[in-house]
Amino acid sequence: MNIRLYMLQRITALIMAPLTLGHIAVMIYAVQDGLSASEILGRTQGSNMWLLFYGTFVVAVSIHAAIGVRVIVSETFKFVGFTLDAFAWFVCVAMLFMGGRAVLAVTLL
């Protein structure tokens, strides 16, 4: 773990913290009011605000988690050098793809 990766992981954690709280608050709100899936989609689809909210979250999570998994894989399986970096990039890109796909599905019209 070098200083760049460390700072990137901490900064993405700072971004994720308020977004996670916001996400939980929205979940509680939606459950309390008994919103149906179609009612939720009615609010999120076409909304640039939710696209930005969850899009930012997905980007932050993908970077944060990839760095975290990189450390675990490095210590547990002794991956080093190119193998380690390639694995971390794969995790990052895979999470970006899956998360991005989910965000687009609920925010695009």
Place this chain on the structure above:
Amino acid sequence: MSTKQENIDVSVWRGDPHSGNYENFKVPAHESQTILDVVSWIQQNQDATLSYRYACRVGMCGSCAMMVNGIPRWTCRTHVKKVLKGKKLEVAPLRNLPVIKDLVTDMDTFFDKWISAEGLHHPSKTRLDPIEEIEPKSLGRVEINAGIECINCSICYAACDTVTNNSDYLGPAALQRAWTVYNDVKDADKQTVLNAVSGDGGCLNCHSQGSCSVHCPNDLNPMNAIAGLKRATATSFFNRKG
């Protein structure tokens, strides 16, 4: 008048860098007895070829650390009664260090990492300059006081799971030493210290599990020193970018 002599079953690791196994001994139990007493009794009465390391016997030199029932301890200050598990003891060489023979480990890596962490004084004055006055209650001096009593026993290094999993990791003792140097107003090259501790094997690898602080025989807190280095490193990162 005679009382039946009670014995302790002691399992001692015997071997060389390539192989080894535990050997069992029966050692007479005494009222006030340390682990080092037990090991010495075996070496003096049962097997003169048993190799182990000690010097001061009073907890100052840091030579006699070993794994006792799986936990790193200073054996000269560890009473048998406090660590006995059903009249049994298991004594092994320190974890995370290569074995030379029996209970003796090669501590080169441990000390080399002190140098790699720049745990060295970088002079800011010559011998012709007057001695700088240090306020004992100044923040930096208080931080230094908290870490300066390290006896280099390597117990924190043996206790650290990050060292186990990442052989490049500098370890708690070296990083704590670097933190004391970083806080020294007489040190002229703090950025060199930060560069040394923020590399691939540096303080940023610490998972804050705290085994170093739990097992330090002198009640020091290397985890706190490492947290300080992380803060200083992060601050330095932004300052350099700015």
